[in-house]
Amino acid sequence: MGKEMLTGNGAAAWGVRMAEVDYIPAYPITPQTEIIETIAKWISDGAMDASFVTMDSEHSMVTAAGAASATGVRTFTATSSQGLLYGFEMIYTVAGWRVPLVMVNVSRGLSSPITLGPDHNDILAIRDSGFLQIHCETCQEVFDSILMAYKLAEDERVLLPVIVNMDGFYLSFTREPVEIPDVETVRSFLPEYQPEHAFFKPAQPMAQGVAVLGGEFYSYFKYQMHLASKNALEVYKEVCGDFEQKFGRKYRTIEEYMLEDAEYVLVMTNSFSTLGKAAVKRARENGLKAGLLRLRVLRPFPDPDIKNALKGKRAVAVIDQNISIGKGGIIYSEMAGCLYNEINRPLLLSFIGGLGGKNISPEEFELIFDKMIKAEDTGIVEAPHLLYTENEWKEMAGLKEIAGKG
Amino acid sequence: MDTIPIRSIREIPPEENMLSGTPACAGCGGLLTLRHCLKALGEKIVIVNAASCFTLLSIYPFTPFKNSWLYTAMACAPAGAQGVRDALDILIKKGKLDPEEDLKVVVLTGDGSAYDMGLSSTSGAIYRNLDFYYICYDNEAYGNTGFQQSGATPFASRTATSPPGGARPTGAQLQKKDLFEIWNSHRPPYLATISPAYPVDLVNKFRKAEQYKGPKLFISHSSCPPGWGFDPSHSVSLAKLAVETGIWPLKESVHGKVEHTFVPKKFKPVEDYLKEQERFAHLFKPVRQEDILKSIQETVNEYWRKHKLLS
């Protein structure tokens, strides 16, 4: 098929089409709608052979998706932000059913105040659910990750649902060239789903999702999910190997950008990583040994790869595009947990940036590098810092005045 | 499924599709309802269950059913049914499932889900003309959590959250929602009320429903010994009294047209039904709350007058 100019949403829809998904229960929410609209149109035109149903809420949508997956068909659905939270109960439930559902979340800041721009509090809210999480930087990656997600989810050593994340607007509505492979190659990478553990057949009745009473039994089921998720790290490597062989693009759990000899490292996720890479490049031009580590797989958390990549670094700054109110950055805490027992662990700095899609300017990146150097000099690491410029503060003041809060 | 109507309890299918040993309370009217529904539906079904007392029918590693089952959550069993039905249709279309081996999809919920939390999901499923059965066993409160007021709780009932007290001697102050009419306004192909005390009527309604593709919905007035406060042995007689007093009309609706399937020749006074239950005991002692009793009787009379079955 070659390359096409596609938005992130368009790439997601193509991923679903090429994965030959059977069933898509849907519910609209900005900025995810283009995905389901595109799929609905293809089905209506006869270009895609699948069933599509518009549900009455995200709660119902996730339920129908999980139930179809539990019946044995390849299923996809997508949501964002408030919708993910509305379906939150079923996210945990469906993960517990151990069904290989694949979802896309188009990240968007959470209410209240209600907003449209992207940040990652939505996707990170479900990080403990059992869904595996793949976070994307480019539209190509969205397409590729959907194919990889099914292969990962349907592997017998895993059998957990996967959610693929992309930023609203900055990826969902942004067009860039995306390579769409031919369907035969995709089929050779991702064969038809053959359920052996979850289905409904009259000859082999099965009671699924049953209550488990007693902590000793409940612990077993929950911990098995954790072990399956940990297995996914190995399986993911196999999937990546296979993917590279078939399609030529190479993925890892993390992406290392100018990291090998770097001393000062940014840790980022999703589309703003591109801004981080540009900042690293500028810093290098100014003689600073900068690098960037992008977390692509957030669940399972790739501890070994991170530890290995950050060995011997002087300072690491985690830019969290999310905020755990009363604590700070969510990924910062996870990184700290990952590195704490390392002998040569770097200093770890925390920054909150890009909330609700707020831009991160070159000056803000410079401040981060300055703070890393200062921390290294003094040995003192400051409290989590919100990236915010004076101009933004002035603009905010103007708004407050109009709102009568002046 | 056989579609010829039966005439007596002797003709109820003998096969037990739900076995004994469930954790349901002794004398559970909901369980008796379900037993007959499953006899009518046969083995080739998948039950999609909402959070309710009946969540606990299947507790790992036990299940009473010979058929499949999927537990969802409180609000979304009809959405689960949508996913299962659609997936079965896909499997049939792709030749992966023999149409002869198709399963009927059956939603099972209590009134808390049906009347309150799951209403949106149910409305959606009926609107989408989903081909499924829906059984609501209505014991008129949140029974599984200890009998708190739900949208199905009748006026003046004591519940754990509507306790009659000195300042509020009535009990529940609100009228029971009319779920039958709420559902009926969607014009499903088949909708009926049933009672565990009228198994012949129940089985025949399922047999009649069989011919329709789309939503086939059933609400059962399900006597609840611990919640309503009566001896378990009275479970059937009380369910029967609800019908004989006119409190629980047995009726059906085909594409929106309502017919009563049983009209008592002479209605018993509602008091006969109320006085048998602890949840209404405060209406009789320490002082008789005459106005409330009258108003309950009047509501029932009004219903039957509206349907021109009482002059």
Next chain:
Amino acid sequence: MLRLRFHGRGGQGAKVASRVLGTAAFLDGYNVQDFPLYGAEKRGAPITAFTRISRENIMERGVISDPDIVIVIDETLLSDPKAMPLSGLKKGGVVFVNTPQSPLESKERYSITDHVITLDLTKIGLDMIGKPVLSSLAAAVASRIAGIGEDALRDALEKELSGIISDRGILEKNTEAALYCYDAVVPVQMKTTESIREGENVINIPFETARVSSPAINATGNTPLRRTGNWRVFRPVWDYDLCTRCMTCVARCPEGCIQVNEDGYPYADYENCKGCLICARECPAKAINDVREMHSQSEEGEL
């Protein structure tokens, strides 16, 4: 520390008993914990409740697996393979059984080697309160055995029951009957030895695929293994001379426990019949009698 475990059936008042005892001990100046444990079942199924009483701070939580005192409110539980009321009882501990039998008879019947106290609480309840209400009576017995003062018990009954029983007259009858039970029990000098815990291996559990480790059941119709027949207080017994084989009982049984034999006569699966007695009440020929269960499940099998 004294650890008490109450065994009853849902609805019999084991939880309230543990709370009355808890409050009484609290009013008597002890550190106390009380805690009920019940499963998914509502009525009839075995439940347990616990009370810990100590002069020291209580550094324990959850179930009591090594009680000093066991209070058996429902005698049929004594041979219930799942309830196992005597399990873990400390050497030198005390067992109270609600039964018309003498302590010696109970000791023999249930092979109990520890000290047994008996009293027919059900009869006392029926005689003095007018209903087989057992919670306050069981609490009184437990208070006496645990050495709690009478005044504390009286105050605890008032405090705990006034929220549940609105009728003053019934509350007073409860208190009167409870104090009668308190006096009827001869206190014992109890000396239990702390049990020695058997060591447990802490392990790493291996990964198992979702075919095994998803919360799904591949077996079907296996709830009869639960044997809910042990919930039964009364058993339905058919008089085939009166039975007209009309099938009413078969149609009315919520459990599907009644089948018909080759001659068309109904019979119950007593292994799982919960004893709701809808069948007896609905039988048009009055051919089903209710017989009080006095014996345990295991003996039923021999009938």
